[in-house]
Amino acid sequence: MLDTVAKLQGVSSIMQPQPIDRAGGQTSEAFLKLEGITRRIEQQTILDDVSLSVEEGQFISLLGPSGCGKTTLLRVASGLAPCDSGTVRLAGMDITGVPAHKRNMGVVFQNYALFPHLSVAENVAFGLKAQRRDRAAIPSIVAECLAMVQLAGFGDRRISSLSGGQQQRVAVARALAVRPKLVLLDEPFSALDRQLREVMQIELRRLLRSVNMTVIFVTHDQDEALVMSDRIAVMNRGRIEDYSDPASIYSRPKSLFAFDFVGLSTRMAARVVAADGDMLTLDTKYGSVRAKGRFYPGTSVIVGVRPESIGPAGDKSDAAGEDRNRLKLWLTDIVFQGSKRHLHFAAQESDRLVAEVNSAAINMFEPDSELSVSWRVQDTLVFPT
Ligand SMILES: Nc1ncnc2c1ncn2[C@@H]1O[C@H](COP(=O)(O)OP(=O)(O)OP(=O)(O)O)[C@@H](O)[C@H]1O
Ligand SMILES: [Mg+2]
The missing domain is CATH 2.40.50.100 (RNA polymerase II/Efflux pump adaptor protein, barrel-sandwich hybrid domain)
Known part of the structure; x- marks a missing residue:
C-alpha cells in the first residue's frame, strides 16, 4: 500500500499553490484557513462568524450535535455551498470563489453520493480516470483502496447490492484513491458496527498519517473525535465554542457546552x-x-x-x-x-x-x-x- 502511495504522491495533479510568504521566508500560514464564515438561509444564521485554522497534515474533527452546522461548514470549505461573508484560504490562496470541482479536495458526503450505475471498482476509479492516470496502474490502486476499507473482492459488485455500511466504505475509498491534499469526511463511519468502526478508525488514521493528508472529519461521537483527532472543534448553534487538542478539550473545556458534550x-x-x-x-x-x-x-x-x-x-x-x-x-x-x-x-x-x-x-x-x-x-x- 505505502509503495503505491509514494508513487501516487509523485504523480498527483493536485493543486499545490505556493504559500504566501509573510514571515521573512517562513511559511507560517495554516494550510486551510476559514475566516469569519457566516451563512444564512431564510433569515436563519446557520454558520455564525466561524474561523478555523488547520495545519498541513493535521487531523481535525468537527464535533457537535445534530443541526449545529457541521455539514454546512464542510460544504462551504469544499465550495459546494456559498457563504454570505468570510474567506476560505488553502495553502495561502484565497479560494472562496473557486468552484468545488477545481478545489481538488476529497469529500465523503453524509449520504455517500456514489454513482449508482457504476460498479464498486468504477466508483473508486472515477477520480483517477478524471485525472488521466496511467490506465494500467488504476486496477491495483483500486484494489488497495478497497482492501484498506475491508472490501477486497467487492470491485465487481453493484452499488445497489451493498449494505449501507459497505456503501459508506466505498465512498471513503473513492475519496482517498486520488490522494487529495485535503480530505473532508462527513460522518464516514456512522453506518458501521462498533468493531468495524474501530478497525476503520485505526486504518484510516495510519493511512492518512503516512501520506501527510490534511483531514477535516465530522462526527457527533465524542469518543471517535477523541481517538482520531490532533485537534477538535466543538460546534454549537453555528459557532465553534472550543478548538483544542483532545486532552485539553476533555480536561479543560472552555465552555459548559463543550464540557457536557464530551462525556x-x-x-x-x-x-x-x-x-x-x-x-x-x-x-x-x-x-x-x-x-x-x-x-x-x-x-x-x-x-x-x-x-x-x-x-x-x-x-x-x-x-x-x-x-x-x-x-x-x-x-x-x-x-x-x-x-x-x-x-x-x-x-x-x-x-x-x-x-x-x-x-x-x-x-x-x-x-x-x-x-x-x-x-x-x-x-x-x-x-x-
Ligand atoms: N438548504 C437548507 N435550507 C434550510 N435549512 C438548512 C439547509 N441546509 C441546512 N439547513 C439547516 O442548517 C442547520 C445546520 O445543518 P447541518 O446539516 O449543517 O447540520 P449538521 O451539524 O451537519 O447536523 P447532522 O449531525 O444532523 O448531520 C440545520 O438546522 C438545518 O436544518
Ligand atoms: Mg451533517
Whole structure:
C-alpha cells in the first residue's frame, strides 16, 4: 500500500499553490484557513462568524450535535455551498470563489453520493480516470483502496447490492484513491458496527498519517473525535465554542457546552460565596467546594468534574495529601460499563452526580447508602451559567 502511495504522491495533479510568504521566508500560514464564515438561509444564521485554522497534515474533527452546522461548514470549505461573508484560504490562496470541482479536495458526503450505475471498482476509479492516470496502474490502486476499507473482492459488485455500511466504505475509498491534499469526511463511519468502526478508525488514521493528508472529519461521537483527532472543534448553534487538542478539550473545556458534550460528567449548580485571589469557595446543594477561577462573590455558576476524577474519600488517591474537595452523597445506582462502573448519586434539579470506579473495586459500594467522595481541587471546573 505505502509503495503505491509514494508513487501516487509523485504523480498527483493536485493543486499545490505556493504559500504566501509573510514571515521573512517562513511559511507560517495554516494550510486551510476559514475566516469569519457566516451563512444564512431564510433569515436563519446557520454558520455564525466561524474561523478555523488547520495545519498541513493535521487531523481535525468537527464535533457537535445534530443541526449545529457541521455539514454546512464542510460544504462551504469544499465550495459546494456559498457563504454570505468570510474567506476560505488553502495553502495561502484565497479560494472562496473557486468552484468545488477545481478545489481538488476529497469529500465523503453524509449520504455517500456514489454513482449508482457504476460498479464498486468504477466508483473508486472515477477520480483517477478524471485525472488521466496511467490506465494500467488504476486496477491495483483500486484494489488497495478497497482492501484498506475491508472490501477486497467487492470491485465487481453493484452499488445497489451493498449494505449501507459497505456503501459508506466505498465512498471513503473513492475519496482517498486520488490522494487529495485535503480530505473532508462527513460522518464516514456512522453506518458501521462498533468493531468495524474501530478497525476503520485505526486504518484510516495510519493511512492518512503516512501520506501527510490534511483531514477535516465530522462526527457527533465524542469518543471517535477523541481517538482520531490532533485537534477538535466543538460546534454549537453555528459557532465553534472550543478548538483544542483532545486532552485539553476533555480536561479543560472552555465552555459548559463543550464540557457536557464530551462525556457524561458530574455537574452541580453553585454560587460563589468567596473569592480569594483565584481560589473560589462555592456553595452547592451538597456542601461547600473549592475551585480555581475568577468570578465575583454572588455569581451563579456550574461546577463540573469528570467522573474518573472522583473517588471514594479515604482511598489511595485521597490519602496523597493533595488539596481535595469532599462531599457526602447518596449512592442510588451502580451502572456496568465493562472494565469500569459508573456510580450515580441522588441529585437535585438539573444537577448530575456521577463517579467512575474500577469494576474490581465494586464490592466496596452498596446502593441506597451514603458515600463520602473526594476529588482534587485542581480538577474542579467552573463555568458561567
Ligand atoms: N438548504 C437548507 N435550507 C434550510 N435549512 C438548512 C439547509 N441546509 C441546512 N439547513 C439547516 O442548517 C442547520 C445546520 O445543518 P447541518 O446539516 O449543517 O447540520 P449538521 O451539524 O451537519 O447536523 P447532522 O449531525 O444532523 O448531520 C440545520 O438546522 C438545518 O436544518
Ligand atoms: Mg451533517
